[in-house]
Amino acid sequence: MIVEAIHLGAEGVPELWEVESVSAVAGRGLEGDRHFHPEGAKPGQAITLVDAAEVERVGLPSGGTRRQVTVRGVDVNGLVGKHFRIGDVECYGVELCEPCLHLESLTRPGIIKELTHRAGINADILTDGTIAVGDEVVAL
Numbered sequence: 001m002i003v004e005a006i007h008l009g010a011e012g013v014p015e016l017w018e019v020e021s022v023s024a025v026a027g028r029g030l031e032g033d034r035h036f037h038p039e040g041a042k043p044g045q046a047i048t049l050v051d052a053a054e055v056e057r058v059g060l061p062s063g064g065t066r067r068q069v070t071v072r073g074v075d076v077n078g079l080v081g082k083h084f085r086i087g088d089v090e091c092y093g094v095e096l097c098e099p100c101l102h103l104e105s106l107t108r109p110g111i112i113k114e115l116t117h118r119a120g121i122n123a124d125i126l127t128d129g130t131i132a133v134g135d136e137v138v139a140l
Helices: 052-057 101-106 111-115
Strands: 002-009 016-019 021-025 047-051 069-072 083-086 089-096 121-125 129-132 137-139
Touching: 002 021, 002 129, 047 052, 052 069, 089 129, 101 111
Parallel strands: 047 069
Antiparallel strands: 002 016, 002 069, 021 129, 047 121, 083 089, 083 137, 089 121
8 A cells, every 4th residue: 555656747748757755735635736726726736646556557657547646456436425544644535536538649549438437536635745656545
């Protein structure tokens, strides 16, 4: 139940880059990412997580689903409606993050069907802190 990878991206740029750690800001998102909301994120728009096994199952590379945090050994869908911790950062799972046409345009036809209900979750960040590769993910 650990963080395997962290991917960030810039607004309007399809390529993501991998980082070893990132600052998580309560109610706003991950610093340096295209989805950081300086004025405050709407519910479920602060951070996304995906299960590495699902990414591998559909043959995408790490970061290929465009989710920010890739975890292994965690029932990601089971975190919806629950508080959980990534390292020392407390989060709350808001909803499933379903695949979209944008993801399909960047990958291949059929990816939406392959990842429906398996593409990760949208969550809120409740406390400031740092999220790093190797951090434990723990349901609270």
